[in-house]
Amino acid sequence: MLVRDIMRRPAIAVPSDTTLEAAYRTMQREGIRHLPVEDGGRLVGVVTDRDLRLATSALSPSPRPPSHPVADVMTRNPETADPEDAVEDAARTMRRKKIGCLPVLEGGRLAGIITGLDLLDAILKMTGVDKPSGRIEVRLADHPGELARLTGFFGERGLNVHSILTHPETATSVRVVLRVGSIETRRLAEELRVSGFDVVWPPEKPWPR
Amino acid sequence: MASVIYHPAYRQYSFGEHHPFSPVRVDMTLDLLRELGAPVRPIAPEPATREEILEVHADYYVRRVEALSAGEEVPDARDYGLGTPDTPAFRGMDEAARWHVGGTLAGARRLCEAGEKRVLQLGGGLHHARRNFASGFCVYNDLALGILALLRHGLWVAYLDVDVHHGDGVQQILYDEGRAMTISLHESGKFLFPGTGDVHELGTGVGRGLKLNVPLEPMTEGRSYLEVLDAVVPRALERFRPGVLVVQAGADAHFEDRLADLMLTTRDYEAVFRRILGWADAFTSGRVLFTLGGGYSFRASARVWALLYLLVHDLPVPAEIPEAWRERWRAAAGEELPARFHDPEPSGEAVANRDEITRRNRQAAERLLEAAVPYWGGR
Numbered sequence: 001m002l003v004r005d006i007m008r009r010p011a012i013a014v015p016s017d018t019t020l021e022a023a024y025r026t027m028q029r030e031g032i033r034h035l036p037v038e039d040g041g042r043l044v045g046v047v048t049d050r051d052l053r054l055a056t057s058a059l060s061p062s063p064r065p066p067s068h069p070v071a072d073v074m075t076r077n078p079e080t081a082d083p084e085d086a087v088e089d090a091a092r093t094m095r096r097k098k099i100g101c102l103p104v105l106e107g108g109r110l111a112g113i114i115t116g117l118d119l120l121d122a123i124l125k126m127t128g129v130d131k132p133s134g135r136i137e138v139r140l141a142d143h144p145g146e147l148a149r150l151t152g153f154f155g156e157r158g159l160n161v162h163s164i165l166t167h168p169e170t171a172t173s174v175r176v177v178l179r180v181g182s183i184e185t186r187r188l189a190e191e192l193r194v195s196g197f198d199v200v201w202p203p204e205k206p207w208p209r
Numbered sequence: 210m211a212s213v214i215y216h217p218a219y220r221q222y223s224f225g226e227h228h229p230f231s232p233v234r235v236d237m238t239l240d241l242l243r244e245l246g247a248p249v250r251p252i253a254p255e256p257a258t259r260e261e262i263l264e265v266h267a268d269y270y271v272r273r274v275e276a277l278s279a280g281e282e283v284p285d286a287r288d289y290g291l292g293t294p295d296t297p298a299f300r301g302m303d304e305a306a307r308w309h310v311g312g313t314l315a316g317a318r319r320l321c322e323a324g325e326k327r328v329l330q331l332g333g334g335l336h337h338a339r340r341n342f343a344s345g346f347c348v349y350n351d352l353a354l355g356i357l358a359l360l361r362h363g364l365w366v367a368y369l370d371v372d373v374h375h376g377d378g379v380q381q382i383l384y385d386e387g388r389a390m391t392i393s394l395h396e397s398g399k400f401l402f403p404g405t406g407d408v409h410e411l412g413t414g415v416g417r418g419l420k421l422n423v424p425l426e427p428m429t430e431g432r433s434y435l436e437v438l439d440a441v442v443p444r445a446l447e448r449f450r451p452g453v454l455v456v457q458a459g460a461d462a463h464f465e466d467r468l469a470d471l472m473l474t475t476r477d478y479e480a481v482f483r484r485i486l487g488w489a490d491a492f493t494s495g496r497v498l499f500t501l502g503g504g505y506s507f508r509a510s511a512r513v514w515a516l517l518y519l520l521v522h523d524l525p526v527p528a529e530i531p532e533a534w535r536e537r538w539r540a541a542a543g544e545e546l547p548a549r550f551h552d553p554e555p556s557g558e559a560v561a562n563r564d565e566i567t568r569r570n571r572q573a574a575e576r577l578l579e580a581a582v583p584y585w586g587g588r
Binding site: 129132133134135157158159160179181182183184185186187201202205 | 229287290293294295337342344345346374377398399400401402403404405467468469470
């Protein structure tokens, strides 16, 4: 999944001479927390609702008036993403820098924006169920061809695999969670075991049937 | 005081000898009741017409079912869930599926036109079928069609689905319907087909807050099941005030079921059915329409559905299963059949993390009510 697939476009941006009050109103109106700041078609910064709150707080050593320009409180030279970046790269950048958004630049121009919420949506999309399907979870040796053998098992039976999630378990094994277009996951699990797969879900029933 | 709907043509709805959705399950149920001295004298329905099917299903979908039914090639059948390992195509499948719909529609008519209180349709319950998609052994959605027929007669419907799988097709078809509440208790979609049925699926538009789902942990036992049933259903019915209950009485929440992981015994099923009959008396002047559904253990399904028949007719539940019946069906079932009507009480050793399961299920019911109850305010 690429940044292009999940970014919001167009990004709502403001020029750097926008007042704090105007920026606040824009955020309120649009229901957003992050504003890229553009001058002459060039991204020059990002201002967030947090920047506004800190700048105008009575607790600030030098509170700014509402008429102050955002240029003074924005983050200059912000981190950005490319539309072709993988979503996980964007997530890593945001996590490492502890920031809530990345403006997306395409050919030097602001093309969109992604926020932490967009990343959560991406997780929901990747793990979601949009077709009737059953869950099968398998432990695979971390060897070339193992995943192909597993998906081949379903292909041979004319069964659609709607999604696959994998994550490393130990140094030598990975867990694979598949959503398969079948109600008969227990029978499939039995057949997988016969074919030598280590099936985690569905488990064997603890009593004879 | 109770009507039973059945026709031998229901048997034509069969996906092949080794397919779990076997007509033998109902054959065994009928024969068990006969052996028990409670022979079923059913009302014969007509198959639903094409026009009746089209009230829910898309014409382009029905045309594909008909073509497959006539033995024609349908190159894109799989895009519609047809001709898959779960729901294979077979000759006569359109008519066979229309028989089951016809039975549920006949049941709805008994309630509306004949003033019947309790109706048991010994077929149907095909709750996974979508408008344009066959799924999980279900081609046409008899339940949604039956519910719409009841709505046309001015009866608001509360649909209760105790099949172990989420009643996704019924929920989806009625998702924005304000006159029909759907309640499904099922093994959580995180573990079991079809994957949906989470508490946040609440309906849309005027149907918002009326589509209720209680996803249950694998290995849930009767005590916890009944606890969440009691926490959710009476409260919802009291606020919604339906005119009739429609119940999908799948037998696959039984602990011996081959497709799923819940732990209900026949005694738990008896408790569930008795509660439902009591809620019908309390909230819908006794009006209730039961259909069958899933249930893939021959040992369990025949007893659960015979039990349902006996309770619907206020007949006593016998202790023993007749030897003659056990002999007759052993080969077809492929296993020894039980000698006692009720399962032995579970030893309690099978479920190691019972407290955690109970806690999680309770939490699911609480989260559901927290999310849904605010929508009931105006009622």
